[in-house]
């Protein structure tokens with residue numbers, strides 16, 4: 001097995017409770033989006049997202065499409081872009097603060113301080129990932145990460161996406177350890193040649209996938225995959 005050079009982390013269900021996304025972030029965006037489509041109609045990002053929706057659903061009102069996607073928790077790039085814009089005001093005003101799992105920041109700090117490269121790969125827009133890690137309950141955590149990858153790379157259940165991340169990071173896929181709660185994402189990363197570990201958090205109702213290495217949290221993953229690095233012993 002190759003030495004790990006880059007640890008790539010999913011967000012929802014891996015570093016952040018699914019409940020925070022479902023009960024705090026998504027409702028905030030759902031409330032803000034109808035107004036946002038009017039008040040930010042000239043925002044280039046909004047124009048691109050609405051243009052993409054109109055091309056795919058020419059006969060439908062964009063807000064109806066967006067509401068359907070939100071109801072089904074669809075991970076589509078236009079929805080993720082618009083949600084990310086909706087959260088901007090909340091994070092900047094202090095209405096939103098990311099509540100990461102308590103094991104996360106000590107382990108990220110330990111890896112970072114030991115020289116391990118870290119990056120994020122989430123369906124959430126890269127701009128939203130920066131917002132979220134920039135406004136955690138413990139402060140700004142963006143400095144731990146060298147890159148924030150989103151659906152612009154490709155879908156998370158597609159092996160080519162992980163090959164593309166490896167190429168951009170300048171490492172072989174086998175030097176990447178991908179951490180996620182979702183088996184389909186992990187299988188895609190494994191198909192690309194990455195090392196994988198499923199984070200199986202009981203709070204999120206995650207079920208361990210057969211044949212996939214797993215850990216209960218980042219502390220266990222660190223102990224299993226990076227035992228020689230100086231990761232902190234306690235939170």
Ligand SMILES: CSCCC(=O)C(=O)COP(=O)(O)O
Pocket residue numbers: 010011012013021025075080083121122123124125128129132156
């Ligand atoms: C800034 S990430 C917000 C969460 C989100 O929108 C999402 O879809 C999370 O997906 P993930 O790929 O991190 O499971």
Ligand SMILES: [Mg+2]
Pocket residue numbers: 010011012013014180181182
């Ligand atoms: Mg996830």
